[in-house]
Amino acid sequence: MTTELLAVIAAPALAGILAIAFRRQPLVQVVAAAAALLLQLVLLTLVADGQYSFTTELVLRVGPIERFFIAAADIPIVAALLYHARVADEGRKFVAVAMFTSASVSAVALVGDSFVAAFALLIASVALAIGLVDEPLRAVETPPGSAPLPPVRPFAAALRYLSLSVFAAVALGFALILLARYTSNPDQGALLKVTFAFLVVGLALRLAAAPFHLWLPSLLDPARGSGLLGLLTVGALSGAAILFAAHTLLDHPSLLLQDQFGRTAASAGALGSAILGGLLALGQGERRRRCLAYLFISDAGLLLFGLVSGTASGFSASLAAALGYSLAAPLLLLSFNLLDGGSLIARAGLLLGGLSLVGLAPTYGFAARWLLFTAAAQLGLGWLLATLAAVLLMLAAAARSFVPLLFTPTMPVRIPSDRLCLIIIIILGAIIILLGIYPAPILDPISVWVSARGFLP
Amino acid sequence: MGVWLPNLIAAGLILTGVLLVLLRDWRLTIPALLAQYLLLGLLISISLPADLRLGVDLNSVALIEAATGLTVTLLFFLTASAAVRSDVTSQTYAGQELDEFQQAALRRQQRRVTRDAAEARANRRAIAGEFLLPVAALLICATAAYSLSQLYPLGQNLLDDFSFYWVVLCGLFTLLLAHDLIKISIGLMTLLNGLGLLLASLGQRPGLLVEGTQAAVTIGLATALSYLWLTLHSRLRSLNLDEVLRGDD
Numbered sequence: 001m002t003t004e005l006l007a008v009i010a011a012p013a014l015a016g017i018l019a020i021a022f023r024r025q026p027l028v029q030v031v032a033a034a035a036a037l038l039l040q041l042v043l044l045t046l047v048a049d050g051q052y053s054f055t056t057e058l059v060l061r062v063g064p065i066e067r068f069f070i071a072a073a074d075i076p077i078v079a080a081l082l083y084h085a086r087v088a089d090e091g092r093k094f095v096a097v098a099m100f101t102s103a104s105v106s107a108v109a110l111v112g113d114s115f116v117a118a119f120a121l122l123i124a125s126v127a128l129a130i131g132l133v134d135e136p137l138r139a140v141e142t143p144p145g146s147a148p149l150p151p152v153r154p155f156a157a158a159l160r161y162l163s164l165s166v167f168a169a170v171a172l173g174f175a176l177i178l179l180a181r182y183t184s185n186p187d188q189g190a191l192l193k194v195t196f197a198f199l200v201v202g203l204a205l206r207l208a209a210a211p212f213h214l215w216l217p218s219l220l221d222p223a224r225g226s227g228l229l230g231l232l233t234v235g236a237l238s239g240a241a242i243l244f245a246a247h248t249l250l251d252h253p254s255l256l257l258q259d260q261f262g263r264t265a266a267s268a269g270a271l272g273s274a275i276l277g278g279l280l281a282l283g284q285g286e287r288r289r290r291c292l293a294y295l296f297i298s299d300a301g302l303l304l305f306g307l308v309s310g311t312a313s314g315f316s317a318s319l320a321a322a323l324g325y326s327l328a329a330p331l332l333l334l335s336f337n338l339l340d341g342g343s344l345i346a347r348a349g350l351l352l353g354g355l356s357l358v359g360l361a362p363t364y365g366f367a368a369r370w371l372l373f374t375a376a377a378q379l380g381l382g383w384l385l386a387t388l389a390a391v392l393l394m395l396a397a398a399a400r401s402f403v404p405l406l407f408t409p410t411m412p413v414r415i416p417s418d419r420l421c422l423i424i425i426i427i428l429g430a431i432i433i434l435l436g437i438y439p440a441p442i443l444d445p446i447s448v449w450v451s452a453r454g455f456l457p
Numbered sequence: 458m459g460v461w462l463p464n465l466i467a468a469g470l471i472l473t474g475v476l477l478v479l480l481r482d483w484r485l486t487i488p489a490l491l492a493q494y495l496l497l498g499l500l501i502s503i504s505l506p507a508d509l510r511l512g513v514d515l516n517s518v519a520l521i522e523a524a525t526g527l528t529v530t531l532l533f534f535l536t537a538s539a540a541v542r543s544d545v546t547s548q549t550y551a552g553q554e555l556d557e558f559q560q561a562a563l564r565r566q567q568r569r570v571t572r573d574a575a576e577a578r579a580n581r582r583a584i585a586g587e588f589l590l591p592v593a594a595l596l597i598c599a600t601a602a603y604s605l606s607q608l609y610p611l612g613q614n615l616l617d618d619f620s621f622y623w624v625v626l627c628g629l630f631t632l633l634l635a636h637d638l639i640k641i642s643i644g645l646m647t648l649l650n651g652l653g654l655l656l657a658s659l660g661q662r663p664g665l666l667v668e669g670t671q672a673a674v675t676i677g678l679a680t681a682l683s684y685l686w687l688t689l690h691s692r693l694r695s696l697n698l699d700e701v702l703r704g705d706d
Binding site: 057113116129163166177 | 664678682684
């Protein structure tokens with residue numbers, strides 16, 4: 001069984017290497033990638049739940065949550081691959097980045113050692129940074145009439161993202177080293193505080209919660225990065241970061257239970273970050289891609305709040321929201337890019353993606369958000385009001401920037417309309433509504449997994 | 458082994474930190490980074506018991522650290538040399554041929570970069586305080602590292618704690634004061650060295666899996682950064698950060 005689980009990680013990594021080797025043959029790239037993802041999902045289904053030791057150090061674990069996260073991360077990757085299959089010049093290292101991201105998410109989910117998981121996230125960041133600077137010329141906007149300059153701005157996005165990813169890896173690494181020290185000698189209360197601080201900073205950097213968010217607007221800005229590569233980042237890697245945090249916090253209850261002040265400070269900081277993100281999104285107006293980026297930043301604050309709130313509902317909310325992220329991110333970006341044609345489907349996709357991201361009924365986002373409200377109410381009225389304020393700010397920002405688009409067919413980025421993209425939008429939209437109406441298949445296993453640890457109220 | 462060796466290593470780490478923050482020439486900073494890696498390997502080898510018997514007693518973690526350092530610095534050195542030697546103007550981008558208008562735009566951009574760099578050099582010579590900011594940063598580093606090692610002692614002794622805080626803070630300030638991509642890359646590698654130093658100062662032995670993963674990721678990161686240098690240099694004939702961040706808000 002260990003070999004099968006290792007293959008779950010190795011198959012997309014191998015497909016990534018093949019994608020680099022066959023960089024001028026998009027068909028080979030996409031076929032290899034599709035085969036790797038299919039193999040990954042089949043192997044995941046075949047392996048029984050449990051822990052498997054490959055060596056004394058390499059322990060792999062698999063259960064419903066791990067399967068759920070790998071599948072959730074594959075959603076934006078598959079959506080983007082299908083898109084790439086039709087618009088092959090969108091970025092020739094794109095498939096490789098997608099595959100390395102998938103391998104990293106699988107490693108985070110399956111490998112028992114948190115330190116290895118933290119570094120697996122960094123591997124995906126390195127691949128993404130390389131993919132960013134290898135974008136084709138037409139990804140760069142230039143003034144009308146002038147010759148397109150070689151793109152320098154993506155370097156800024158790549159450099160910013162790479163630097164902050166290293167910061168995140170170092171912060172998480174410090175946290176894990178200090179945590180191991182604390183576990184062997186639990187008398188050092190001060191050490192626990194420092195550990196928790198490093199962990200929260202590392203997670204905030206990974207999730208792009210304010211004020212550690214600088215890389216995200218750059219990634220989603222077409223003049224600096226690429227919306228599609230950014231999509232992979234916000235969709236797949238954020239989910240992996242949430243799973244990493246859930247494993248670390250649930251495996252070490254003392255982090256949440258013994259440092260009351262740290263937990264309160266981190267919760268307040270996370271909600272402050274969500275409110276700040278909402279305010280920044282509200283200020284963007286016509287700059288819609290930036291608005292979208294700040295909405296993701298605000299959502300990252302809420303995800304972080306769920307994780308550090310120290311309640312079972314908050315934990316479940318953040319874990320459930322990872323799937324919402326994976327569904328809403330590709331739906332929003334694909335719909336946004338296809339508004340040019342005035343397509344009704346694209347408008348509906350934009351509306352549904354926006355509602356799910358903000359957390360309104362009847363979308364899946366509402367189910368996750370409801371759990372978060374429950375967690376905030378458990379902590380007190382002030383926390384609930386702050387959470388509501390953050391969500392209302394997100395709603396106001398989304399309404400200000402995107403509602404005009406639903407009525408007037410304006411066009412921020414020109415990407416050829418494609419029937420396949422419309423089909424992806426329909427599928428993603430249908431999943432969001434179905435899971436919004438009946439979220440039990442997702443929420444129940446998550447609640448069972450969190451409650452099984454027993455220490456969270 | 459007396460107390461002189463840990464003291465000597467700490468002094469070496471302080472010196473390499475000073476060189477990394479203060480200097481701009483990659484011919485000096487990259488060897489300083491290599492020295493930092495080797496000192497780190499030495500520190501690990503005296504902090505953790507030997508676990509390899511190859512004629513002499515060796516420590517696998519220290520060996521991996523030293524090998525990683527050699528690989529990273531060799532990669533950086535070769536890439537920087539290639540970038541400086543290279544006088545070929547890139548005529549392709551991401552595999553796409555540039556047309557003559559695009560190449561003309563590229564040449565204009567490169568001329569501007571060369572002109573700006575010459576002006577910047579002239580200005581820097583005129584300013585006596587070129588080293589003022591790095592020296593101030595080093596003073597802050599020293600004060601902060603000493604205060605932190607007193608306030609938050611993590612390891613087994615004050616010297617180890619000071620070395621750890623010093624190296625991490627030097628990495629941060631190298632990044633903050635960086636003017637080019639090479640300095641940024643060196644700052645990132647120094648920050649990653651902080652992980653090894655923390656392990657050494659706590660006397661914890663990481664597993665081979667952890668150490669191997671960290672080494673592989675570090676080398677992968679160094680390769681990616683080298684690729685960024687080459688790609689940017691082939692376009693701008695410069696690795697100056699001002700050019701990278703120009704117009705980026």
